[in-house]
Amino acid sequence: MTNVDPTTGSLACVYRTEGLTKVYGEGPAAVHALRGVDLALPGGEIVVLLGPSGSGKSTLLNIIGGLDRGTDGTIWFRDQELSAMSDAELTHYRRDNVGFVFQFYNLMPSLTARENVELVTEIAKDPMEPEEALALVGLHARLDHFPAQLSGGEQQRVAIARAVAKRPRVLFCDEPTGALDSTTGRAVLKVLKGVNETLGTTVLIVTHAAATAGMAHRVIHFADGKIRKIRENETRLDPDKIDW
Numbered sequence: 001m002t003n004v005d006p007t008t009g010s011l012a013c014v015y016r017t018e019g020l021t022k023v024y025g026e027g028p029a030a031v032h033a034l035r036g037v038d039l040a041l042p043g044g045e046i047v048v049l050l051g052p053s054g055s056g057k058s059t060l061l062n063i064i065g066g067l068d069r070g071t072d073g074t075i076w077f078r079d080q081e082l083s084a085m086s087d088a089e090l091t092h093y094r095r096d097n098v099g100f101v102f103q104f105y106n107l108m109p110s111l112t113a114r115e116n117v118e119l120v121t122e123i124a125k126d127p128m129e130p131e132e133a134l135a136l137v138g139l140h141a142r143l144d145h146f147p148a149q150l151s152g153g154e155q156q157r158v159a160i161a162r163a164v165a166k167r168p169r170v171l172f173c174d175e176p177t178g179a180l181d182s183t184t185g186r187a188v189l190k191v192l193k194g195v196n197e198t199l200g201t202t203v204l205i206v207t208h209a210a211a212t213a214g215m216a217h218r219v220i221h222f223a224d225g226k227i228r229k230i231r232e233n234e235t236r237l238d239p240d241k242i243d244w
């Protein structure tokens with residue numbers, strides 16, 4: 001298998017997986033988290049991944065994000081086969097191409113917003129200035145605030161600025177609004193939409209907030225370690241209109 005569109009011969013997908021499986025543990029204690037996932041994701045989209053707790057969403061995100069490895073199957077990122085990479089190659093792939101946003105912002109409490117972003121820009125190849133990244137998420141007036149001086153939504157926006165400052169091709173968001181009330185959550189979703197539109201970043205969101213699917217280009221329904229359904233939205237909702 002290669003990551004080439006069979007009809008056009010072009011590199012159509014940002015990710016392509018075939019028969020991706022993940023088994024945690026062994027013998028009677030084995031947990032089959034992914035049971036053969038075949039996926040082809042075009043780049044530049046907002047993709048929302050929905051499914052019951054324990055269905056394998058985070059496992060899939062962690063594997064295509066290069067944080068973990070599958071047990072079997074192949075994964076392509078553009079023209080690179082992730083599933084064939086050494087640990088060092090996988091680290092480079094993560095550093096150069098991927099940003100992560102988690103439910104609990106994981107900011108350094110003793111550093112300001114600007115310094116939290118600098119942690120990443122100091123080691124990236126072609127980063128934005130921290131000020132530019134924080135302006136992109138609407139926090140140009142909070143550069144020198146510490147996390148404890150920011151609201152939950154603002155802290156999450158710092159985390160997004162930190163993740164996008166290295167200009168990743170893909171932004172992975174695992175429950176990005178899980179700790180936020182709906183008004184604050186909508187503001188964070190608006191920022192993710194802005195990142196997608198301004199930078200062309202592919203944004204993959206795993207969430208229990210099913211209404212988030214309204215803002216996606218593509219919605220993947222996951223159940224029991226498998227893709228059950230993929231839907232493309234003909235019209236997309238503005239995050240302001242999303243209710244949960």
Ligand SMILES: Nc1ncnc2c1ncn2[C@@H]1O[C@H](COP(=O)(O)OP(=O)(O)OP(=O)(O)O)[C@@H](O)[C@H]1O
Nearest residue numbers: 024025031033051052053054055056057058059060
């Ligand atoms: N490190 C691990 N070791 C053993 N089992 C694991 C591990 N991580 C996840 N699992 C199991 O794999 C299955 C899939 O978990 P995963 O976290 O991917 O699901 P999820 O759909 O993201 O769930 P949630 O919505 O609750 O976050 C679950 O049964 C889980 O208990």
